Amino acid sequence: MTDEQREYLKGFAFGVDARREKAGMAKLFESDADESATRVHNHPDALQLDAQERTEAAGEKLVPEEMAKRDAPPLDMWPTIRANAAEGTVPKGTEVFRYKYHGLFYTAPTQDAFMCRLRAPNGHFTGRQAIGIADVADEHAGGYAHVTTRANLQIREIHPHSTDQVLLKLQDLGIITRGAGADNVRNITGDPLAGIDPQAFFDTRPLCREMHYHLINTRALYGLPRKFNIAFNGGGLVRGVSDTNDIDFSAVIKPDGEVGFQVSIGGIPGHDDFAQATSWVVTPGQCVPVADAILRVYAGRGCRSDRKKARMKYVLDEMGNDAFMDAVLDLLAFQPDQFAPGDLRTPPYPSADAHVGIHAQDDDAHYWIGVWTPFGYCSSDQLRGLGQIADTDGDGLVRLTVWQNAMIGGIPGERLETVKAALAALGLEYDVSTFRAGMVACTGNVGCKFSNTNTKRDAGALADYLEKHLNLDYPLNIHVTGCPNSCAQHKVADIGLLGTKVEPEDEDDEPLEGYHLYVGGGVGEKRGLGEKITGPLTTDSVIPLIAEVLNVYHDNRLGPQESFRDFVGRSGTAVFTTAIE
Ligand code: HEM
């Protein structure tokens, strides 16, 4: 260490301790200059603390969330969670934000309760875990869970007395919720059918598992400036939407015939960007170290003085992808292979409807069933039932998808009828129209204070209307999101609805619920951002317009082989605006 570095670290340690002392907290580094220099450097939160220090040294003010992370490390607040639960009190001030590091979201004012977001590497829970989650939802929460757009589950309406019990019981089941919210890497997604997928290049399960545990067990990686998403795309028939993630590892076949993972970075459709491919193609074993290095570069350089500019995209915008990857390379002990896109073989397109319905596996002896959970809603009885089916008649996994539904695989042909009967008894449908299966909706105003609309109710009304008035024989994705935060990612859907308030005719009346209407978004090979064609309109008036939009497509497409997305790409959006005017 140079004298200059030693001086810097000494000053840094002094600054941290002075602030901690002012806040009535124990010093971290004490005053021994030489030792403190080493200890600062070795402090488990050094990545975050250094970055914060640099922000302040540059004359910028840290956002309150950064100060909260520094002054009261969220990972160390277990005693607070216990004490609050014992008294039945709710978190106050920055505790609300820090609770999210444990997967706990205080959902006031919409519900005076908590939501717990779990983690399901690859979107998979074991049957036993699903049964256990259902028990927790019954005993401590509202008796249901939501399947989320990251192939995950959320338990809602948890009583303030029960927060610690929920976490403990989940941990008993092997479910760790740390880092499920706030400035952390969220649930790691993969191919839902991994292991039984007929077209995948690679089974994403071990990679998701490895990444999941690396994150859970690496304290430095809880020190990011903002949230972060990582996805593995094994090239399966059913996939996640990997190019909407900050890091997208997508399986390709290299010229030597081996499978590699092409690294793409910076996906964030809420800010109008998909992940951009780099020239790096890494081995399966290199994925986690590469992600670790990307996270460290991001943690060191991401903005900590403005939450709106804190996602990795902004670091990439400033540095450029090549310079960013050079910085990543500096942290690696190996040199990843690089290829031109033309040298790589990519997998066939995913299927638009393999995530619902009954499908034969490659061996023709087993089947998978994709079950529709209405916009993610799954009662505890249904979840328990799915867990039991997975354990007794399936391969032991409840496989969730980013389309907010569940799949069970490995069902022997002779057990199919039994499973179908069990699903019917649970009130779970698998034989739904392709467009109903391709609809997702965010939490909406029943559980989210930001929402302008009741998204799940409106998605249901839209599905009912379209089924009644149209014969939709083609795959379609409709995403309904309640506010511009875009949790349901309305801009990457064929049809996207963005919730808003609509001015009433009589200004003395309350504002009405309504939507802006987007068309033409897509992901993967068909990536593109939807364009707004009209809005704001009330919910009642926007629903029939969507039917008109679909009629325009149906009547003018080149044939059934031309998808909605391709049609919009060819004809533009004016054809719709003219028709609905
Ligand atoms: C009470 C507030 C909120 C609720 C109930 C909520 C709900 C959700 C849920 C359930 C998911 C799927 C998450 C998963 O499985 O990991 C999600 C994802 C997402 N959320 Fe939120 N969210 C809230 C606030 C926000 C805010 C404030 C932002 C942006 C500033 C945001 C942006 C997103 C985006 C872009 C996604 C898409 C998937 C991703 O990139 O992680 N959300 N949200």
Ligand code: SF4
């Ligand atoms: S998109 Fe908006 S309304 Fe919907 S869950 Fe996210 S923050 Fe809430």
